[in-house]
Amino acid sequence: MARLRTKTKPKRKKLSPQEKAQSNQKKEIRAIMKNMGFDRLSYIDGKHFQYDGRSSEMDDIYINENVILITEYTIGDPGTHLFKKKVFYDKINESHKAFIDFILQEEKLKSFKDYYENNIKLKYSKNELRLKILYCSKKSISTEHKNVIDGVVFFDYHIVQYFKSLTKAIKKSGKYEFMEFIKIPFEHFGNNIKNSSSRSPQTFKGNILPEEKSKFEEGYKIVSFYIDAESLLRRSYVLRQNGWKDIENVGHYQRMLESSKVTSMRKYLHDRNRVFINNIIATISTDKIKLYDKDENTLTIDSNGQFKNNNSTEISPAKIEIDDSCNIIGLIDGQHRTYAYHEGDDSYEYKISSLRKEQNLLVTGILFPQNESQTKRLKFEANLFLEINSNQKNVPSQIRQEIELMISPFSPIAIGKKILAGLNKSGPLGDLIEQYWYEKSKLKTASIVSYGLRPLVKIDDIKSKDSLFSLWSNSNKQNLKLKDSTDYELLNEYIAFAIEKIRDLLIAFKAQLATDQWQTYSPSQSKGLLSVSFINGILNVMRLLIENNKVNDINSYKSKLSGVDKFDFKKYKSSQYRKMGQEIYNKHFK
Structure with missing residues (x-):
């Protein structure tokens, strides 16, 4: 009787250290994009084509609503590689619309046309699309090289790690900060672009605490107000506002979000169906806020932080009008309670998606005088952070x-x-x-x-x-x-x-x-x-x-x-x- 032959699996090719590094880089960035709600198009990597007389290729295309990211990965010498891509990038940036028209017609890039027909065409005109070139280098790129090439967003490795940690914890809610990073105003993202001209600030009820009641320095105003979780999420940032803009700030004192802590809080929200009662401590950009007294009169604050038309030393009821903009409320304490409401993809999301709109959080916001230096503001935040956390747990060295x-x-x-x-x-x-x-x-x-x-x-x-x-x-x-x-x-x-x-x-x-x-x-x-x-x-x-x-x-x-x-x-x-x-x-x- 003939012996049955077992089918052997073909051996997987062993990757070289360089190939492994490139693969890991792609996995990291693809995970970030997926967490933020971007779709990655298939059959893009390695497809060579001619555009306006220039032979080139793209590693990935990511799309989220009306935002299109042409993505390039490199682990080698970024200077040499970048200059090779410069001509192609310049041609794309001459006319984004012309390049979109090209990839819609290019047979080798058919997956873009399929996605466009099914997900974009009926929602957005070509003029409403926002295209960015995302250049991802594992090695540092000198400022000199970056300055040579216009219209490219450099997704440096330390920034990749910042968004990797951020989006692992708060998933799609990371898109607010990411849009600022790639220089797309949030009012131009998704459906916002259709009514950006009519976007208006929101008004919240609260109280003003003068210096006499807070014992803070003269000119420092404290406002307390309730705000729904969705509106707070859109306006908040986790670290300092420059968290990803400045290398020294990426490892800043304000701790990154801990995924396990966010998850346990989401479970609490899902199971208990009730709001956290602790207040959120934050700073608010004074140019993004307006205050009104109980009679709807505007309370004007001068550059020294003093009211021009109200000298009350008592706690006063007020209406607080805050611009509908991203990254204008800096969370000093309470970031986990805030981001427990994030737009996620877990089993809690269905219920929490309703709680985001319904539940209100109490925010205590610090308004600095306009003429206060950035250094003094940062020192104040740092000291306040220490004061708050010294009673909770030891702050690491x-x-x-x-x-x-x-x-x-x-x-x-x-x-x-x-x-x-x-x-x-x-x-x-x-x-x-x-x-x-x-x-x-x-x-x-x-x-x-x-x-x-x-x-x-x-x-x-x-x-x-x-x-x-x-x-x-x-x-x-x-x-x-x-x-x-x-x-x-x-x-x-x-x-x-x-x-x-x-x-x-x-x-x-x-x-x-x-x-x-x-x-x-x-x-x-x-x-x-x-x-x-x-x-x-x-x-x-x-x-x-x-x-x-x-x-x-x-x-x-x-x-x-x-x-x-x-x-x-x-x-x-x-x-x-x-x-x-x-x-x-x-x-x-x-």
Whole structure:
């Protein structure tokens, strides 16, 4: 009897590291787009075509209502790749309508025509469509290169991670912030574009709390009002308003939303069917709000935050009119309670979609005087955040350091944070230090700043002779000691000086260690030495060099450190970096 042959599965092709990285990049961005409600067209990737005499292709097309995103992925050299795409992008941006007409006729891109016929044609005219080019690079793109190409939205990797975390927690409600990122006014998105001219502010009932009742600084007004969850969601932002606009702000003190916490709150809303009773603490852009007294008279606030036509020191009933715009209410506390109402895709959405419109949340909003500086506003928010959270749970040291960077920029902790960021930009520690919450297998910053850098950079040259400040020869350096100093230029000079001196010593250490030793330590990486303890040990060597007047140049350090590759760095526990530094100094410098 003949033996039955079993059909063997064809072996899946093993991806190269580069192919794997490209695949992971696409998966991340596709997940973000799906969470926000964008549809991805099939059969687009790899289809070569000729447009206006230029041969090109697209990696993905995403569509949400009337917004079309032409998407490109790259993990290689973004400069070289970007310039290759420039001519094609310029041709698209000459006329979005002409390019849409082209892809409707191009047989190789038939999936666009099918989607257009079924989902767009009867809803939006071609003039109502909004097309954007989304360029996604895994590597950083210089500002110089970005400035060469107009009409392209650069979805930098740290911003990808920001929206990945955001949309994982709040799904489709992430579209409000994303539309601002890709520079499409929300009134131009979806059905809004059909009635954008008639969009008007909404009015909510509430009360005004004057400074006399709040004990805040003069000019700081407090308004409390009830607002339905849907209207609040549309206007709110999670971090600072510049969360994705500025690299330094992406890892800001205001914690990202925790998906598990949002989910548990959605379950509460679904099961209990009742509103959260705690109030939401927020700041509101004063140019986006108008106040009226109980008789409907406008309450005008001058640039100092004072009412021009009402000097009442009592709590006053009022109507609060807030523009129907995105990202104008900054949530200092209560972001999870707010975003529990998000537009999701879970089993709770059917019920919560009704609660979003029905249930009202109590918001306590802080109005800053118009002439208040951005720095003072941020310091106020940071301090308030600490006050609120100090009674709830311990604020992690990383968050405290980021707050200190804003509240006290001249403190050793803040200076240490800046120095560590500078060391991460180039040199032996280039791109090895954790800057964002999503980075793995990099050096954690909090302990390096607190225990390694703070004593090394303290602004003190009298009591301490082991600080870089005592070594710094700038004739004006004493100005950094002044209370409430604002000499940021001098501060930046000191930071640059400290980075240079520390980097010199690090360069010498790296030169005397094997390549596989100068890697971040992990249990699976047997030879990698780079750990928080290792870096703090070297920083303590620097303190001893300063104290003993032995600070020198790179070549001198290299000579002294000959044979340091045989030093048993790993025998020192995490808290023994001071001992490590002393023994390295004794063996190689003393």
